[in-house]
Amino acid sequence: MQPIHASRRILRPVNRLFIAISLLVALLLNLIPFGRLPGIPDWVLLVLTFWCINQPLKVNMGAGFLLGLLMDVVDGSAMGQHALAYVLLAFAASGLSRRILWFPLRQQALHVLPLFLGTQVVMLLVRLVAGAEFPGLLWFLASASSALLWYPLTYLLLLPQFRPEEKDDNRPI
Amino acid sequence: MSVAGHAPPPFFKRGPAPLVRLAFFATFSLLLLIADLRFHTLEWARLTIATAAWPLQRAAWLPLDAAEDLGDYLTHQATLQKENRELHRRQLETAHLLLRQKHLEAENQRLRAFLDLRAQHPAGARVAEILYAARDPFSRRVIIDKGMQQDIQAGQAVIDELGVIGQVTRVFPLTAEVTLLTDRQQMIPVQVQRNGLRAVLAGAGDRLELRFLAADADVRPGDTLVTSGLDDVYPSGLPVARVNRVDNNTATNFARIPCTPLAALDQHGLVLVLALRTAKPPHPEESAAPAAAAEAGQRIRRGSR
Numbered sequence: 519m520q521p522i523h524a525s526r527r528i529l530r531p532v533n534r535l536f537i538a539i540s541l542l543v544a545l546l547l548n549l550i551p552f553g554r555l556p557g558i559p560d561w562v563l564l565v566l567t568f569w570c571i572n573q574p575l576k577v578n579m580g581a582g583f584l585l586g587l588l589m590d591v592v593d594g595s596a597m598g599q600h601a602l603a604y605v606l607l608a609f610a611a612s613g614l615s616r617r618i619l620w621f622p623l624r625q626q627a628l629h630v631l632p633l634f635l636g637t638q639v640v641m642l643l644v645r646l647v648a649g650a651e652f653p654g655l656l657w658f659l660a661s662a663s664s665a666l667l668w669y670p671l672t673y674l675l676l677l678p679q680f681r682p683e684e685k686d687d688n689r690p691i
Numbered sequence: 692m693s694v695a696g697h698a699p700p701p702f703f704k705r706g707p708a709p710l711v712r713l714a715f716f717a718t719f720s721l722l723l724l725i726a727d728l729r730f731h732t733l734e735w736a737r738l739t740i741a742t743a744a745w746p747l748q749r750a751a752w753l754p755l756d757a758a759e760d761l762g763d764y765l766t767h768q769a770t771l772q773k774e775n776r777e778l779h780r781r782q783l784e785t786a787h788l789l790l791r792q793k794h795l796e797a798e799n800q801r802l803r804a805f806l807d808l809r810a811q812h813p814a815g816a817r818v819a820e821i822l823y824a825a826r827d828p829f830s831r832r833v834i835i836d837k838g839m840q841q842d843i844q845a846g847q848a849v850i851d852e853l854g855v856i857g858q859v860t861r862v863f864p865l866t867a868e869v870t871l872l873t874d875r876q877q878m879i880p881v882q883v884q885r886n887g888l889r890a891v892l893a894g895a896g897d898r899l900e901l902r903f904l905a906a907d908a909d910v911r912p913g914d915t916l917v918t919s920g921l922d923d924v925y926p927s928g929l930p931v932a933r934v935n936r937v938d939n940n941t942a943t944n945f946a947r948i949p950c951t952p953l954a955a956l957d958q959h960g961l962v963l964v965l966a967l968r969t970a971k972p973p974h975p976e977e978s979a980a981p982a983a984a985a986e987a988g989q990r991i992r993r994g995s996r
Contacts, residue, residue, distance in 0.1 A: 549751030551823030591740040595827040598723030605716040648728045650829035651875045
């Protein structure tokens, strides 16, 4: 059982269908065309990180790779750019999951911020090597806004796993 | 290393170790990147996945469409009337120009026939609408609402009412991707309208740059650049950009000449996709071409040694 700091609740097992649906919704949100507006969070990155940290045995590098390929196509970026970045992110997130989960949610957000930034840097390096233009520092705002969303997103995605609270003072845990 | 930091007992099946998986997927991604960026061999895979993802993409636009419809519905009548009046005025102003242009085109064709030049094909064109700017922050591309179904092909030139916008680079069943002139990998052959000086205009992020012109070339700030038509892609004479300023005192032999595009690259509206120019200059003789190519290849190989 994983500790959720704020409530210390025992969570119900996760539903695989819910994971798939949440990833699909994130993909849909990413498909909304905002153009070059800075600070739009990468929803797929966010939800993928969440599941890699919370369910590292169910969502892992394979999911990251497939989602990355899909993002490459719908974004019109180089094939393998998102895939590589998401695979590295999934590796780091699942490796760090046991450590990150012990922190309260705000500090968790501080933990995932470098992960997001690292993902963006990987994409940047890949494209700069291929001779693309530097998109400007404002582009990194997307990481910050993604990290800000960590707190609400955790509650939203853990909602189906919460069980009703029982008032039982003699419960052992 | 496992998830918990220890190797799991062998009777728990967890698949390959994380590092092995990472190596596998990272190598695969890198191979894909090289295949796509260096050899451009993955267009078929892109087309397949894009076609499969099309319904999802369409669904994601629904909220935007709804917002747009609401905006249209709430447009003030006065605005519409003003716009209508303005359009009427402009139509009257340009009507005589159109009539004269038809006359001139006919005359031009006759003269060309007389001169035994290859007749410039009357360019067919297709109106398309820009749907949205592609999300990729590293390039400048927009998506238009015409694709394979409407016979759009990669390579076609795209213009708006003010000038050249760019070129179709990828075609999907119902949409097409247009690379704007400001993309760093986009180039267009132009000539200075004032004196006919030919040059190559390259994209540089927010603006354009006239490349490889000698420091003493006859270019002045304010000059209009039009397509020269040398590339068999863009018809000649389309306005492209205006010269901002000319920096002669650089350390290199070439002048630095930043330009501003004339077309509204950042606005979303209607554009015209011009038909591919089919008439091409006659190829050099068959026998000469392979020999020259082989020679060039040898030269390159010798050079690389």
